[in-house]
Amino acid sequence: MSAAAALQLEGLRKSFGKTEIIRGVDLSIAKGERHAVIGPNGAGKSTLFNLITGRFPPTGGKVRLHGQDLAGLAPFQINRMGLSRSFQITNIFPKMSVFENVRCSLLWAKGYRYSFWNMVSKSRDLTQAADAILEQINLTERRELPAGVLSYAEQRALEIGITMAGGADVIMLDEPTAGMSHSETDYIVDLIRQVTENKTLIMVEHDMGVVFGLADRISVLVYGEIVATGRPEEVRANPKVQEAYLGAALEAEH
């Protein structure tokens, strides 16, 4: 049964001091599914992400990746099991070149581990793979620039590139289009669709256009609880969701 779910959350809880931020989340995401988590500000979406990726230890409950319990694992161990994430605030290596950023994200997946006897520049395989990713995220022209000087959208693209470069099959994106213009958003959405082909995607997003355009299923998180999960049209129709959140958001959009 568990083999079917790429990611499974069971009664996940998290408290900071006396405040309970995540109040028992159960969620199962199938392999190859594109899943979006939405919810009003302060609902605990980012906390949920951080719990899944081992950034914070949960207060209660379990996270399973491909059926394996992630309790007590460090972020790098979770990553090696095939889960990769991006960050809400752009989180790249600003002093290194764009190419280096991508190459670093490939190293572990390509099996270089902590080796100090290989020259990275001598590996044709690595260079080609990194260049392929640059091509894919459309940053080939920026190859040699320090990542810190890229435009915001380009940095977000790079962030996504880094996130999926390692070949993880479960990809988590935290607000990939936050703070972007319409054209930039379109570019990123296309990119996400393209790079998550045949992969499991979990994302937090505010932009409903992006969510309904991309997601196979949607979960709505309100005050640390999932009030609804289902296909976009089901969620849209759910009165509970409309009451809590969606109505206001939809109104604002139109």
Place this chain on the structure above:
Amino acid sequence: MRNTTTLGLTAALALSVSATAVWAENIKIAFIDPLSGPFASTGTNGLHQYEFAAQTMVNDKGGVLEGDMFEIVPFDNKVSPKESLIQLQVAIDQGIRFVAQGNSSGVAHAITEAVEKHNKRNPDSRVLFLNYAAVDPALTNDKCNFWHFRFDANADIKMDALTDVMAENEDIAKVYIIGQDYSFGKAVAAAAVANLGEKRPDIEIVGNELHPIGKVKDFTPYARKVIASEADAVITGNWGSDMLGLGKAIIENGFSGPIYTYYAAGSGMTGAFGETGKGAIRLVSEGQVNPPPTDEAKAYYEAFLAKYPDGNIDQARISNVIGMLAQAINEAGTATDVVAVANALEGMEYDSMWGTKIYMRPNDHQAIQNLHINAHTDEGVTFDYDNSGFGVVSESMIEMAGMDSPSTCDMKRP
């Protein structure tokens, strides 16, 4: 590319340093001691004494041989063995054949070994090492060599002298020994225990301990132990701020007996002890300053003060180094053949203006001379230290101290 040009510049500068060798007319003596950093005051004062001695005792009297003058060339070693070795090399390159050093036995060990190796490997540019203050006994025992001459009494001889005086003091029944935790501090403690055991077996050693060197901020806890032990006298080999801190703490916390020590005068120490140290501090040294032993010494000191009003002659042996070297060069008839000069120094008997005969013992190159036990006081002081009104006055003298002291030195002559 950049680094190479810089490297070129470096070497050019280094070369310009060594180029001075060309004008070697004078007989140069390299003074390798700290001129910067925490021990710079001792070093600078020593340098002044050397320069003054060379000027007054040699150059003003027409020089040595056929009018060759002495020149003191200062090198700053920052009390670092590594820097000392670099500066030693620079000095040798400048054609200098006589090296004087004194502060820190650690540096002296480094230099004496380097000199021995250098002389073995480079017979054309041999040098002599004139050690004027490093007192680790090993330098004239296990680690002795033909090129090293010590003009100060070593720690064992000094302790022998100190304990001679202590043994005569019937008031002393309990002694506390405390020192810095390194070779010299340990040597002092061992010598004190051995000597006291021999001369006054009835004296009880109520404390014998070491404290980390240069790391103690407040000596009060140590002072408390001294007082709690009801000791009548304290022996310490401390120097620098460790001496001052320990001495002041012991006295200020209620100790009233004598503190027997080696290095508690000059370099600001006498001034800082001031009234506090009066009646307590006793130190052993060669060379008598108060009362001035000879008219010559008095005139010499006065002339020194006229030139350096803030200076002290706290190392009378420096003038002995210059005097004995000059005499040896004259006897050998050469200043370039250091083997001849060394042979002349060996076994030399020299009459110092400080009222003592000095005998350079040939078997270990240890100078034997009268030692004095001085008291820190402001009474009967002709020449004070640090312009503080306080100075050291000789209380007792041990003639030719350590004349028959044993040595394990196995001297290999070239």
Place this chain on the structure above:
Amino acid sequence: MDLILVNLIDGLVTGLLLFMLSAGLTLIFSMMGVLNFAHASFYMLGAYFAYQISLYLGFWMGLLIAPVIVGIAGAGVERYGLRRVHQYGHVPELIFTFGLALLIEEIVQFIWGKNQMPYSPPEILQFTLFSIAGNAIPAYKIFMICMSMGIFISLLFVLTRTRVGMVIQAALSYPKTVEALGHNVPLVFMGVFGVGTALAGVAGVIAGPVLGTFPGMAFLLGSIVFVTIVIGGLGSLWGALVASLLIGWITTFAASYNVAMADILMAVGFEQPIDLSESAWRDLWSLTLPQIGPILPYLLMVLILVFRPYGLFGKRDV
């Protein structure tokens, strides 16, 4: 028993002195993130300034004026040096203070020379206040205790009862938020730096006469102050106090009791080698507590950092 009491008093003096330095340093560190390596140098400046002033106006004027000058100098360093380096990040900031410490030592040597200064306690305090079993307690020590206590209490008052104190306290825990609330953080920084260095100056003024006024005095105390605030936990004034006293007492008691390693080793069943001088372990066998007393704080710090990286009282990572 009497000796314990005496040691408690001595340790208190050392600890409170350390506290005057570490209080300022922990404030500076936790507000600005700067490990101020030059902190002990300001302590040294305090002693030297006070000595110079005492030559003309006496000890008490020195006590009054010197810390003010040190504080102004500290604020100046923040305003014209540190603030400029701040933009490059924390490592250059730290290296800046490191260089500053070197430079201050050189300048002190340039002006006052390399000898120890004959700076001594005022005549009025040069008497033995009382004795415990033959151990004299000089009046000056009690004066030092009173001074440091007074400073601690006023510091506590300022921090908990005044508006400025509230801002500083808030800035300790939430530096970014305070800035966002529109407080003039650069000014607060300059003020805290000035006050912190002035505190170090006071420590220098009152410690100079007993611990000696010489160019090496900053180096001797420098790193131990860091150790104190790291052990205590950053941003915690109470932590600084507890750690200072702890270190004061540890070093005092370690120096006072000759616990020998040989006894401990034998107690746990090792046999002492017959010929100690030939044994490779001879240094271990001859080790005594006073020998290692002054390095115990470093050992403590390493252990604390390994097992509890935020110190005894700290809330944040160091």
Place this chain on the structure above:
Amino acid sequence: MTQALHKSTHAPQGGITLASAMPWIISTVVLLVIPFVFTSNSAITIMNQMAITIIFALAYNMLLGQGGMLSFGHAVYMGVGGFMCVHVMNYVEDYSLPLPLPLLPVFGGLFGLGLATIVGSFSTRKAGTVFAMISLGVGELIAACSVIIVVFFGGEEGVSGDRTYGLPFFGVEFLHQIEVYYLIVFWLILSALLMYLFSRTPVGRMANAVRDNPERAEFLGYSARWVRFFSFCASGFFCGVAGGLFAINYEILTEENLNLVQSGSILLITFLGGVGFFFGPIIGAIVFTLLSTVLSLQTELWQLYVGALFLATVMYFPGGLAGVIMMHWPAFRLGNARMLVLPYIKTFIPCLIGILGTAALIEMIFHLRHGAVGDEEMTLFWTTFNVHAVLPWLIAIAITGAAFWLTRRNIPEVVDAWHRANSLPGAAT
């Protein structure tokens, strides 16, 4: 390996191209030739010291520059490596083992590595202040041990050996400085090359990544702690090599090789040279060694000047000397470097005179305060004069003032030239 080499010549990024090998070839040639230019023993002694410091500084920069770890106790790795080498030297001599001297630094490296492995296992868990303070504590503890554990560290006088212990190595007995020089140069080039290559390996690249953003690196599958640990160990190894060379060159190691002063100065050296570039520490080591050996012969106040230089570097050129040099790279590439020459000459020569004038004034004050009575003469810049007379002071002040005034006046010109040199030809007005 050879196969990879062949392949890589076509790869866009990698491989050994002539351009990338050129600095190495030139450096090697210069290092080999330089003793023929400067033949005096003291020059060679100073160069030996420089080369050892360069290795140490490069190894230190593996942490500070590449890995973002600030260590306050790094001298102990070099020191312990050196101490072990002296012990090995003595052991080999006592038992007449066939260990040629040139291989000795390997032992230093291994012991440095060993110590770094032990300390690194707990100190690299966190970066930043925790790491810095642990390094300070460990450094202080080991330095303190050096006077307590006499068996190993030899107490105050340290331990010494004789490098001429063994059979001649291909006829070389290492009696003379020049032979030691070539031995050190061999190790310098080898270690520098290895350290450079280390920065190109996966772990070296990730060290940069962890320095910039440890959290992101964790989410790429790398444990920031292990990356730091490997950098730390590698750095320890090369520090140990430097220690081994120190043992060979000086034949003695003492407490000063371990203490905080040594650890502090390597931090200064590295930062002065510039942490951001591989060759930065090399420049730092050269400049600092020169200052401490040559400048200290000229003036007692050298530490004052070094302190001031250091502070000025941190405040105005946080990239260090290497940063200053690399600042000019864009202008060079644009072919505009010539534009800068004249304004630079017009500004920096007066500036230099101003600085020298200030130094002269400082020296004069110092002489006035601390000189001997009657010794009123002093010699500065090949001029001898009386410090107690007014005229020299007036001249010094006037020259200094005028020089700084000229500097100030010319600064806008430099700024202007700088902008022109750094803009594309078309954009220049």
